[in-house]
Amino acid sequence: MALARPSPVAVPVDDARLVELVRGGDSRAFATLYHRHARYLAGVVFRLTGREPDVDDVLQETFLDALSAIHQLRDPAGLRSWLAAIAVRRVHKRLARRRRLRFLERAVELVSPKASDPHDQRRVDELYEVLETLSPDTRLPWVLHHVEGETLPAVAELCNVSLATVKRRIAEAEEKIDRRLHGAR
Amino acid sequence: MEHDEHVRAARRLAPAWNELREQRVLQRIQAEPRIGAHERPRGALFAIAAAAVLLVAFGWFAVRGRRVEVAANAPTPTVAPVSEAQVMLHDGSLVRLVGDARVAVQEQSSTSVRLTQTKGLARYEVTHAPARAFVVAVADAEVEVHGTTFTVELTEKTVKVKVVEGNVLVRGDGRAVKLTTGEALEVAAWRSPVQVAPSVTATTTATISVAPSVKPKPTVEALLAGADQARAEGRLDDAAEQLRTLVTTYPGDPRAASAWFTLGKVERGRGRHAAAAAAFAKVSGALAEDALAEEATSWKSAGDAARARTTAKRYLELHPKGLHAQRMLLLAE
CATH class of the missing domain: 1.10.1740.10 (RNA polymerase sigma factor, region 2, helix turn helix motif)
Structure with a gap:
């Protein structure tokens, strides 16, 4: 070239x-x-x-x-x-x-990103504490979908897995996050 | 979802990203050690980008600890870490930059290689090629060779040329002095007094005169390259100066628009938000939409909410579905 x-x-x-x-x-x-x-x-x-x-x-x-x-x-x-x-x-x-x-x-x-808005910090701390317990396979699709706002097909594309797999992994992450956050309250 | 608030908080997360950090990462990409080893074919593309960024996007190569090569016909410039800055030109000639030396490539072809040294000490190891002129312009003097090794040192007052091996021709003020192995010559830089030594020997230093001359107007390419280099090194004041020179000297040049845009970003980096807004306001052409959004943001950062609002509204009128429409909606409120 x-x-x-x-x-x-x-x-x-x-x-x-x-x-x-x-x-x-x-x-x-x-x-x-x-x-x-x-x-x-x-x-x-x-x-x-x-x-x-x-x-x-x-x-x-x-x-x-x-x-x-x-x-x-x-x-x-x-x-x-x-x-x-x-x-x-x-x-x-x-x-x-x-x-x-x-x-x-x-x-x-404990890995927690610093929030721009101090009011967000507690929730950010809680969420990322849970995310740290997830495997990358479940964490990434969940963040991409819920935080980044990517559509499920887009997440599948980004993660290079099938749509069905993405749905399953997001659901799995969702369940763990819910359980952990609720337990923390 | 039970954790909507957590998600919303996460969505608002943003790294402490700014122009300087962005530039530092780019520099890291350029300096990537795996780039460019010839024995690793996969490195070729890395090399192209990294060397390209070094040699062409920035133009200048006062970069320490890197080696840059540009191959001749199928150039696969490479970057690999070494202990000092080295620049390999497409004809195989090597320029070693010592300390903060600066050299810019003005021309590279099979018949002519032309460099400009603007600072410090550099050693040139020029491959032998009788058909190719190899010229280093330094201050008001020029050093021309066809195959040799020599050093050039530019200080505030003088240009020192020393021949390690071979012959060089040093020109200045309409005269020329030929130096051979071991000889050295000291030329007054810019406007210094003049005297030609009766002879030049391997152990002596001669002085020849260089008459005052009008410094050539810097080219658009040189200004852009200088500004890029200054930005890369975090010298935002210098970058701003070069860009301002460009837009005032060459207002009609097609690159002036992007220079205004870059100037806006540089001024923002310097914390001069009103100046940034003014620069963005000058942008026309392909970057106009982006610039308008940046202008609005800059007015906001400058504390001029009214102008931010007016500019944001103008953006929305012109680009209701534009890339920055959401952000402008917030500013227009």
């Missing part, structure tokens, strides 16, 4: 065109894509992991993964969803690793 000099016009068009440019080696297009989607992805990753430090790492991994697979992207217009799916995979790995380490250490680390 040839590395082109930067395109003279820094104003990008749509994602599809930018993807095309990135595939052609246009670095400015890549930077533009990054800046266009980084904030959105940061938000999603933060709510999925509940940890600030994870956001930077996951974003870094996500964009590196994306660059390595940019030629496999079939629908360049759907770049954001594609990036989100990569981020979800990265978060899944990270959460799974976190759970494994916690089991080995026999210690439970």
